Amino acid sequence: MAKPKLKAHVINREWCKGCGICVHFCPKSVLELDEADKVFAARRSDCICCHLCELRCPDLAIEIETEQDG
Amino acid sequence: MAIKDYIRERFFPHIWCPGCGHGTVLNSLLRTVSQLGMSRNEIVMVSGIGCSSRISGYVDFHTLHTLHGRALAFATGVKLSRPELNLIVPMGDGDALAIGGNHFIHAARRNIDLTAIVMNNRIYGMTGGQYSPLSGHGTLATTAPYTNIDYAFDTVELATAAGASFVARSTTYHVQQLAKILKQAILHEGFSVVEVLTQCPTYFGRKNRLGSAADMMEDYKNNTTPIGSKAKKENPDLIERGVFVQKEIPEYCSEYDKIIERAMKGK
Numbered sequence: 001m002a003k004p005k006l007k008a009h010v011i012n013r014e015w016c017k018g019c020g021i022c023v024h025f026c027p028k029s030v031l032e033l034d035e036a037d038k039v040f041a042a043r044r045s046d047c048i049c050c051h052l053c054e055l056r057c058p059d060l061a062i063e064i065e066t067e068q069d070g
Numbered sequence: 071m072a073i074k075d076y077i078r079e080r081f082f083p084h085i086w087c088p089g090c091g092h093g094t095v096l097n098s099l100l101r102t103v104s105q106l107g108m109s110r111n112e113i114v115m116v117s118g119i120g121c122s123s124r125i126s127g128y129v130d131f132h133t134l135h136t137l138h139g140r141a142l143a144f145a146t147g148v149k150l151s152r153p154e155l156n157l158i159v160p161m162g163d164g165d166a167l168a169i170g171g172n173h174f175i176h177a178a179r180r181n182i183d184l185t186a187i188v189m190n191n192r193i194y195g196m197t198g199g200q201y202s203p204l205s206g207h208g209t210l211a212t213t214a215p216y217t218n219i220d221y222a223f224d225t226v227e228l229a230t231a232a233g234a235s236f237v238a239r240s241t242t243y244h245v246q247q248l249a250k251i252l253k254q255a256i257l258h259e260g261f262s263v264v265e266v267l268t269q270c271p272t273y274f275g276r277k278n279r280l281g282s283a284a285d286m287m288e289d290y291k292n293n294t295t296p297i298g299s300k301a302k303k304e305n306p307d308l309i310e311r312g313v314f315v316q317k318e319i320p321e322y323c324s325e326y327d328k329i330i331e332r333a334m335k336g337k
Contacts, residue, residue: 056243060096060097
């Protein structure tokens with residue numbers, strides 16, 4: 001199976017509460033919190049599309065969109 | 071369906087605190103239901119009172135938000151009248167095992183086909199951090215400022231002893247395992263209990279100086295182990311994760327159907 005290719009980190013800033021769980025557990029340290037304590041993809045090209053941020057987010061605020069998703 | 075199709079988006083962002091593990095349980099549950107391809111109309115979620123029980127407001131299933139500790143009693147009623155529906159009953163540790171303890175053991179004993187999810191954050195969060203039956207010896211709470219002298223229940227042992235036919239445990243750190251276990255629990259015919267260790271950074275975490283939500287999840291990673299692992303033999307304090315009980319025994323609704331048939335004979 002081909003490696004999934006990242007399309008976008010879809011982040012819902014309204015729902016993100018800045019708990020930092022995704023930032024802490026991202027295996028490639030892609031994510032950071034901005035000055036408003038909202039998550040953003042600081043090192044987008046390092047993302048390996050493991051979806052762990054998406055699976056652990058308590059606020060359903062982050063989604064990894066890949067090319068395969070269409 | 072995508073997971074967003076299973077929620078009531080108008081109520082988001084939800085009421086839970088930043089870093090609350092309950093949101094992760096909701097997240098896992100939605101993915102499970104989506105993977106199983108279930109329709110919103112075939113699921114009934116019944117909850118009681120507490121932070122955890124607010125979950126029923128956020129899902130677009132049939133939902134009942136009932137009395138403190140009584141979710142299983144209401145769910146039993148729904149299941150008996152509409153056995154074709156899938157009942158999911160999320161409860162907090164206090165809701166399930168303090169005020170609802172009796173309903174819990176008897177639902178387990180009857181083996182009625184419900185999926186009980188015990189969201190164990192070891193505290194009463196909504197009312198301000200009082201200790202619960204799962205806080206455990208030596209912990210701090212607003213009502214135990216000099217440490218708690220009560221010992222905790224072991225949810226898994228309690229459910230097993232009461233006769234539940236599916237008993238499992240996971241944590242909000244182990245999301246992939248959690249989703250797998252929830253799937254098995256929903257598909258299991260009989261009373262399923264899934265205990266999920268879920269962090270309360272606001273009360274339990276702050277009172278017991280456990281750090282941030284992520285730190286508490288690190289603790290789940292470091293202090294738990296798969297059932298029967300070598301690590302458990304070396305360190306008995308580790309909490310085991312996985313499926314503890316999975317057995318096929320007669321389910322309550324089908325047994326009840328037989329009684330109806332017997333009673334109606336010749337009529």
